[in-house]
C-alpha cells in the first residue's frame with residue numbers, strides 16, 4: 625500500500641485554510657479537499673483555480689463543500705459551485721473547456737480501511753480525520769466519468785440579464801424567470817415557492 629505523500633504539503637496547507645473557515649478541522653473537510661486534489665489530477669488542472677474553468681456540483685453543503693472550495697477554487701460566491709442537495713458526500717466536477725466530467729464519492733470501504741492507517745486512534749472520528757489525510761486515493765475515493773443531464777450553460781446563464789416579475793415587481797437575474805402566457809413571473813409568483 626502506498627501512502628499518499630506527493631501532495632502532502634499542499635494538502636496540509638489546504639486543510640489549514642479549510643479549518644480556518646470553520647474554526648475546526650473534520651473528516652468531511654478532508655474528504656472535500658482530497659476530492660479537489662483528485663480532480664486536479666484527473667483533469668490535469670492547476671488548482672485551486674483563479675479562473676472559472678472548473679465547475680463543481682456538490683451533493684451536500686457544510687464542511688465537505690468548503691473542503692472542495694478551498695482545494696479547487698470553486699465557490700458558491702464565484703458561481704463555480706452549485707448545491708444539488710442529495711444529502712450525499714459526493715461531487716461532480718466539470719471542465720468547462722473540454723466538457724469532461726467526473727463524479728467522485730467516498731469509497732464504500734473507506735471507513736474500514738481508515739482504521740489500518742490510524743491504528744493507535746481509539747476514537748473513530750479522530751481515526752477518520754487522520755487516516756483520510758494519508759490514505760491512498762484508490763482506498764479513499766471512487767470516481768466515474770459522467771455526462772450531465774442539466775445544462776451548465778443555463779445554470780451559469782449570462783451576466784447583466786435582468787427582468788422584473790409582473791407579480792411582485794422584484795428583479796430576477798440569471799434567466800430564472802418563468803414565462804406564463806407572455807407574462808414574466810418569478811418562481812415564487814409562478815407558484816413554485818419555498819416560503820409562504
Ligand SMILES: [Zn+2]
Pocket residue numbers: 646648649650651652653687
Ligand atoms: Zn466540520
Ligand SMILES: [Zn+2]
Pocket residue numbers: 789790791792793794809810811812813814
Ligand atoms: Zn414575483
